[in-house]
Amino acid sequence: MSKTATAPVICQVCKKPKSPHSRMIAGLIRPSLLEFIKKKSPHLDSKSFICLDDFGEFRKEIRHLHEKIDHLLRRQYNRLFEIQQIQIELLVQSLAFRRRFGLL
Numbered sequence: 001m002s003k004t005a006t007a008p009v010i011c012q013v014c015k016k017p018k019s020p021h022s023r024m025i026a027g028l029i030r031p032s033l034l035e036f037i038k039k040k041s042p043h044l045d046s047k048s049f050i051c052l053d054d055f056g057e058f059r060k061e062i063r064h065l066h067e068k069i070d071h072l073l074r075r076q077y078n079r080l081f082e083i084q085q086i087q088i089e090l091l092v093q094s095l096a097f098r099r100r101f102g103l104l
């Protein structure tokens with residue numbers, strides 16, 4: 001292996017020298033994840049290097065955000081279900097009232 005292939009490269013996120021074997025080229029990162037990373041490191045371009053430690057942290061952050069969104073969606077779905085149950089109960093009560101007083 002040549003000397004340049006093992007020479008440390010500077011990670012564009014943490015700015016630390018890293019082994020060329022523990023890096024990721026930004027251009028190979030899934031576009032949605034790269035967009036997320038660029039919000040925190042706007043100077044990145046597709047040729048930039050990101051160390052695997054930072055890459056792993058970004059992936060962990062994204063996973064955490066997805067879990068949060070899933071939790072919020074589940075909560076909203078449950079609340080919507082409760083509201084629908086209340087609407088159905090009110091409709092049933094309204095129909096019973098109308099029948100009782102001959103309004104139907």
Ligand SMILES: [Zn+2]
Binds near residue numbers: 011015050051052
């Ligand atoms: Zn780094």
